[in-house]
Amino acid sequence: MLKQxxxxxxxxxVFIINSDGVQAGSxxxxxxxxxxxLSRIEAMKDHKNIDSTNEHKYTNRLFLETSPYLLQHAHxxxxxxxxxxxxxxxxxxLNRPVFLxxxxxxxxxxxxxxxxxxxxxxxxxxLNENYICIKVDREERPDIDSxxxxxxxxxxxxxxxxxxxxxxxDKKPFFGGxxxxxxxxxxxxxxGLLTILKKIVTVYKNDRxxxxxxxxxxxxxxVEMVQPExxxxxxxxxxxxxxxxxxKAGFDEKNGGLRSRTKFPSSLPLELLFRYYYSSNxxxxxxxxxxxxxxxxxxxxxxxxxxxxxxxxxxxxxxxPHYEKMLYDNALxxxxxxxxxxxxxxxxxxxxxxxxxxxxxxxxxxPGHGFYSATDADSLxxxxxxxEGYFFTWTPxxxxxxxxxxxxxxxxxxxxxxxxxxxxxxxxLSRSKDQIASEAGVTTEKLDLIIKDAIEIxxxxxxxxxxPGLDDKIITSWNSLAISALAKAGFAFDNKKYIKAAEKTASxx
Numbered sequence: 001m002l003k004q005x006x007x008x009x010x011x012x013x014v015f016i017i018n019s020d021g022v023q024a025g026s027x028x029x030x031x032x033x034x035x036x037x038l039s040r041i042e043a044m045k046d047h048k049n050i051d052s053t054n055e056h057k058y059t060n061r062l063f064l065e066t067s068p069y070l071l072q073h074a075h076x077x078x079x080x081x082x083x084x085x086x087x088x089x090x091x092x093x094l095n096r097p098v099f100l101x102x103x104x105x106x107x108x109x110x111x112x113x114x115x116x117x118x119x120x121x122x123x124x125x126x127l128n129e130n131y132i133c134i135k136v137d138r139e140e141r142p143d144i145d146s147x148x149x150x151x152x153x154x155x156x157x158x159x160x161x162x163x164x165x166x167x168x169x170d171k172k173p174f175f176g177g178x179x180x181x182x183x184x185x186x187x188x189x190x191x192g193l194l195t196i197l198k199k200i201v202t203v204y205k206n207d208r209x210x211x212x213x214x215x216x217x218x219x220x221x222x223v224e225m226v227q228p229e230x231x232x233x234x235x236x237x238x239x240x241x242x243x244x245x246x247x248k249a250g251f252d253e254k255n256g257g258l259r260s261r262t263k264f265p266s267s268l269p270l271e272l273l274f275r276y277y278y279s280s281n282x283x284x285x286x287x288x289x290x291x292x293x294x295x296x297x298x299x300x301x302x303x304x305x306x307x308x309x310x311x312x313x314x315x316x317x318x319x320x321p322h323y324e325k326m327l328y329d330n331a332l333x334x335x336x337x338x339x340x341x342x343x344x345x346x347x348x349x350x351x352x353x354x355x356x357x358x359x360x361x362x363x364x365x366x367p368g369h370g371f372y373s374a375t376d377a378d379s380l381x382x383x384x385x386x387x388e389g390y391f392f393t394w395t396p397x398x399x400x401x402x403x404x405x406x407x408x409x410x411x412x413x414x415x416x417x418x419x420x421x422x423x424x425x426x427x428x429l430s431r432s433k434d435q436i437a438s439e440a441g442v443t444t445e446k447l448d449l450i451i452k453d454a455i456e457i458x459x460x461x462x463x464x465x466x467x468p469g470l471d472d473k474i475i476t477s478w479n480s481l482a483i484s485a486l487a488k489a490g491f492a493f494d495n496k497k498y499i500k501a502a503e504k505t506a507s508x509x
Contacts, residue, residue, distance in 0.1 A: 027058055027079050028121050029128035040064060062135060068471045069105040069137040073114065077124035080135045083144060091132040091169035097204050097211075098171075099131040099197070102148060102163040104139050105471040106324035108377035108388050109179045110162040116182040117193050123182060126194065130201045131166075138163075139373060139473060147222060152176035154221040164193075166200055172215025175200060243269070244276055244285060255317050256292030264312040265296055266329045270336040274343055286343065293340050296333070297352045300426035303392065304415065305458045307359030309333050310392075311377075319428055323389040323468070324377040327364060330356050331481035338489045353489055360482060361501060366474055369504035371482045376469035391468050393424035394458075402457055410440045410447070411454050479509050 026032060033041070041063055056075035063074040065082055073080055081087035091098050101118075103110035117123050127133050138145035138161065145163070151173040152159040159178060166175040183192035204211055247269065252259045257268055273289040276282065296302060299318030301310050308330050310321035337353035340346065364372050379391035396419050400408045412419070414436050415427040437447040483502045490498035 027060060027124070027128055028077050029125035030079050037061070067105075067137040067140045068469075068473065069103060069110075069139070070135055072105055073118065073135050076114065076118045077121055077128075078118050078133050079124075079128045080133050083134055083136050083141060087132055087134050088169055088171065094132070096130060096132050096169070097200065098167040098169060099127055099133045100136065100148065100163075100165040100167055100173075101134070102136040102138050102145050102165070103161045104137060104374070105469065106326070106374040106376040107161050108322045108324065109160075111378055111386070113162050113179050116186070117180070120182055123194050123197075126197060130197070132169075139471070139475060147226075148173060148176070150222045150225050151218050152178075154218050154225075168212060168215050170215075172212070173218050174211050174215040240272075240276065243272065244282075247273070247288070248284065251288050252316065256288070256295035257318075259316070261316055262312055262314055263301070263316060263318055265301065265309060265318075266326075266332045268292060268336075271339065274336075274339045277343065289336075290340060290344060290346075293336060293349065293352075297337075297348070298429040300428040302352075302428075303359070304427045304429070305392075305455055305462060306363065307355035308363075309356065320426065321389070322377050323392055325375045327360070327371050327373050327475070327478040328481050330360055330364075331478070331485040334360075334485045335481075335488055338485070338492050342492055350493060354493070354495075357486060357489055357498060366472065369501070369508045370474040371479050371505065372470055373473045373475050373478060374471040375467075376471070379468040380466040389426065390424070391462065391465050393426050395422060395424055397421045398461075402461060403454065406440075407450060407454065410436070410442075410450055413439065414447075414451060476509055479505055483509070 032038075041059060041061075044064055058075050058077045060074060060076065060078065060080045062070040062080045062082060065071060065074070070080075070082060081090070087098070090096075101113075136144050148163060148165050149159050152163060152165060155173070155176040159176075162179055164177050164180060165173050167173050180193040180196065181187040181189050182194060184190065184195055186192050247258070250258045255263075257263050257265070270289050270292065273285050277286040277289070295318050296309070299313065301313050301318045301321045303309065303325070308325050311324045311326050311329055313319060313321045334353045334356040337349045337356065341349040341353065360371060364375075366372050378386045378388050381387050381390050394417065396412060396417055399411055399417060402408070403411060411417075413431075414429070415425075416430045417425045417427070433444050433447055437444045440447065442450070483505050486498045486502035486505070489495060490500075490502060
């Protein structure tokens with residue numbers, strides 16, 4: 001109830017009130033940076049070997065950071081600060097609210113909000129004149145991300161990235177959300193970011209007490225959320241049974257996973273389902289786990305060419321993904337498929353786990369044997385435009401040029417690509433091998449060989465495209481998941497290569 005009351009309170013208050021090239025620091029709406037900051041930026045340019053003839057129009061403090069996500073925003077016209085004392089001291093000195101934006105480098109909607117709002121001169125100027133703006137990489141500062149995600153959940157009931165939070169100079173959140181379109185009417189919204197920012201500033205100046213009280217109430221709720229509940233170290237069996245019952249009630253019988261308009265594979269308690277099946281022999285629980293894994297490996301969320309999985313899908317059928325690939329998702333899913341193979345003996349689960357781990361070892365491995373954190377959802381088209389998923393999708397025409405007529409027909413049939421020549425499609429499996437082999441007049445064994453050869457050709461062709469951006473942070477906890485995944489697969493499949501890789505990464509960490 002408090003959550004709804006607070007959100008209505010803030011919305012009511014906000015929405016009813018009427019109303020070298022260019023040198024670093026020359027941002028719209030602010031005075032030039034002081035000499036000390038300018039000298040640090042210039043020194044960093046020298047350190048990074050940046051050609052002065054290739055300077056960006058704008059450069060802000062984030063240029064001094066190392067996070068790939070913060071560096072993506074280093075040339076926005078917004079006067080971004082990294083999280084720290086300087087930003088909040090400045091907010092207190094100027095008596096301004098803080099505009100906090102949290103995201104990560106491979107997030108598609110983070111890129112969209114940057115393009116629509118943070119590269120918009122009018123919006124940047126208003127932010128620079130009325131707010132202190134802070135950018136946070138959620139993967140670099142999971143502590144900050146966790147606290148303010150809880151605040152957004154208190155205010156809105158749901159959260160995600162990019163995360164947008166308005167704070168007092170004392171770090172109290174009083175307004176929050178995720179992605180906001182730039183202007184009224186954009187993407188069908190009644191009120192865009194610029195209007196929201198203007199109305200919040202008006203409330204902040206005219207009714208500061210209400211803002212402070214709302215922020216304090218949110219903080220109280222967040223503190224309650226993070227307090228651990230007293231209890232035993234062992235989970236009570238009744239709690240486990242209740243969890244299984246809850247999962248059964250919410251299970252998507254058609255598509256696997258939980259019933260939802262979007263599907264996130266790493267949030268599924270697949271290990272719990274397998275462990276419960278071990279102890280209870282409840283066949284329904286096993287069927288839920290295998291149904292889910294079957295749908296995931298057949299869907300567009302699965303990279304059928306290189307292996308690995310995208311972060312989530314925008315539909316309930318695991319078909320249309322946001323195309324970023326995260327280390328933790330792939331480590332968790334490879335463990336789920338390894339466990340599924342151990343329980344069922346189904347060789348397809350083993351092959352899926354192996355292909356996922358081989359993808360990590362081939363494309364995500366850093367020098368020294370740590371693993372990079374992610375690859376981007378967006379990639380460049382031949383014309384140089386950023387497009388989500390371009391790297392991973394195909395036109396029927398592209399397939400036709402790579403293979404002879406008969407093979408091309410089999411490939412399109414196998415990967416569910418219709419004959420609309422100019423459309424781009426994500427590869428996915430919607431029919432059985434037996435059906436496709438029968439229509440092609442080949443055995444399933446022959447079909448497997450055709451698909452294996454085709455995937456090699458598709459991979460080589462795809463590698464000629466501009467690769468999605470790489471987030472080269474090495475995150476200890478995510479690498480620990482990769483170590484577990486490699487070690488478990490190594491023992492389950494008697495694969496010394498995986499065990500050796502796990503040892504090397506453990507030594508690196």
